[in-house]
Amino acid sequence: MIKDQFNLIHISEVMNELDVSRSTIDRWRKTKQLPSMKIGKEIYFDKNEVIRWYRQFGQVRQAAPILNANQxxxxxxxxxxxxxxxxxxxxxxxxxxxxxxxxxxxxxxxxxxxxxxxxxxxxxxxxxxxxxxxxxxxxxxxxxxxxxxxxxxxxxxxxxxxxxxxxGNGFGMVVPMSLNLKNISELATLPIATTFRTNAEYRLKKMLESYHMTELNIIHRSIEESMESLHQGKLSASIMWEPFLSLAHHQRVGKSIFDKELGLGxxxxxxxxxxxxxxxxxxxxxxxxxxxxxxxxxxxxxxxxxxxxxxxxxxxxxxxxxxxxxxxxxxxxxxxxxxxxxxxxxxxxxxxxxxxxxxxxxxxxLRLPTLPVHPIAGAWQQDHYY
CATH class of the missing domain: 3.40.190.10 (Periplasmic binding protein-like II)
Structure with a gap:
């Protein structure tokens, strides 16, 4: 047979040997240049080429267990x-x-x-x-x-x-509607609530360090507790994020200030x-x-x-x-x-x-525009989403 004469292996045999699906093999052929040939309607591979390719691209697959059917x-x-x-x-x-x-x-x-x-x-x-x-x-x-x-x-x-x-979006410092602060230095007189060991606490500390303010009164509370305390007028400031920022605005329990100072979205x-x-x-x-x-x-x-x-x-x-x-x-x-x-x-x-x-x-x-190989440079494209 031709396949034996030229040391060829059928696609089904490659699937069994490598324990992968047909779609994975087709993807490798397209994106990782796994060499193949078509004879009639059937797809074959050179055994030696498969071994060479697998050593270069696929050997890491054995580092983790395969997730099989019914798992x-x-x-x-x-x-x-x-x-x-x-x-x-x-x-x-x-x-x-x-x-x-x-x-x-x-x-x-x-x-x-x-x-x-x-x-x-x-x-x-x-x-x-x-x-x-x-x-x-x-x-x-x-x-x-x-x-x-x-x-x-x-x-x-x-x-x-x-x-x-x-x-300037995604995070904000929420204070009561009646509280007017014009400068970050005015926070020195207020207790500020934040959640423990989270994005919120990290961003708050980075902001305060950038203004050389390291002695503030920071208290740890869940964001739900902070919302309730703001509502009751028992809290001066809290670091919040979406959807709690939108909720605070909707209920008019507070307003967000110094959003950009909290940094980087x-x-x-x-x-x-x-x-x-x-x-x-x-x-x-x-x-x-x-x-x-x-x-x-x-x-x-x-x-x-x-x-x-x-x-x-x-x-x-x-x-x-x-x-x-x-x-x-x-x-x-x-x-x-x-x-x-x-x-x-x-x-x-x-x-x-x-x-x-x-x-x-x-x-x-999904037939979306082709993504570049590397992260996209420049600002977010306003007419291009994935």
Whole structure:
């Protein structure tokens, strides 16, 4: 036979040998130049070329166990900030399950959703291997990168952006409507509430340090407690973020000041362990396709999204609508996004690890404009969203 004469192997044999799906093989042929040839309607590979290619591109796949049919894919999420709400849309509308059925209709992979109290709980789950993909904020992402320097087996990698806000949006210092402060130095006389070991506390301290104010009265409270204290007139200032900023404005319990001074806006990100992602390309791309579709829904059908979020979180629809309108729902990574992440790393030892390849494939399969290989330079494009 021709295949034996020329040392060829059929595509089905490659799938079995490498334990991957047909869609993964097709993707490798397109994006990673896996050599192949078509004889009639059948696709074959040169055995030696497959071995050579696999040693160069695919050997890392063996570093993590393969997630087979009838196993569980665990997605981590948190509802503490509007910027991290895209998984709620994916979950509610079954966007991930739909993609999984499309790539492998015969094998059933159960999707488990893990709701965490905050981003650091998700980071711990990823370290333990109990969470495969997660969406959390820029501070937790930076911390996970720092932890990876101490734990070589943990390699968090940024796959896509979640919700993001420009400088002056996403975070604010909320004070009573009657309180008028003209200068940051006037904060020296006030107790300021913030949540412990979070984006809010870090941003507050960085702002105060930049103004050489290190002796302030900072108290730790949950954001819900701060909202209640502001409402009762028992609190002078609190650091807040969306949707609580929009809620404070809606209820007129306070106004936000010094927004720009708190610095750099805010961004959530979709994260996985690098070796797990390499071992499960199909699942990563399926999730990112669902993520892109969720972003599109929030941009194009904000009323539908607001109604669902209101039922899920208990916030009034008008508050949710205002909140999601303040956020850019764009999965593309910009160089400015990565610069924002380095803001939390005082050592500047290394850049945050990222991989755009999976998002590029997801965008291509959804017939979106081709993403560049590297993070996009310059300002966010106002007519181009992913």
């Amino acid at each position: 569980t894919l665990t997605i981590g999420y948190t509802t503490v900030s509007t910027h991290m709400w895209s998984p709620l849309i994916i979950k509610e509308f079954g966007l991930l399950e739909e993609e999984l059925r499309r790539i492998n209709p015969k094998n059933r992979i159960e999707v488990k959703w893990h709701k965490a109290k905050d981003g650091m709980e998700l980071v711990k789950g990823m370290i333990a291997g109990t969470i495969h993909l997660a969406t959390f904020g820029d501070y937790a992402l930076s911390v996970s990168h720092t932890i990876s320097r101490l734990l070589p087996d943990f390699r968090p990698i940024l796959l896509a952006a979640g919700g993001k806000s420009a400088e 805010f961004m959530a990100g979709v994260v996985a362990d690098e070796r797990w992602a390499l071992a499960h390309e199909d699942l990563v791309v399926a999730y990112l396709k669902a993520h892109l579709l969720a972003n599109r829904l929030m941009r194009e059908q904000p009323n539908k999204a607001a109604k669902f979020f209101s039922l899920e979180t208990g916030f009034p629809e008008e508050v949710i609508h205002r909140s999601i309108s303040q956020i850019r729902w764009d999965a593309a990574l910009y160089q400015s996004d990565l610069t924002r992440l380095s803001y939390f790393d005082s050592t500047r030892q290394a850049d945050i690890a990222y991989n755009i390849a999976y998002l590029r494939i997801a965008a291509q399969e």
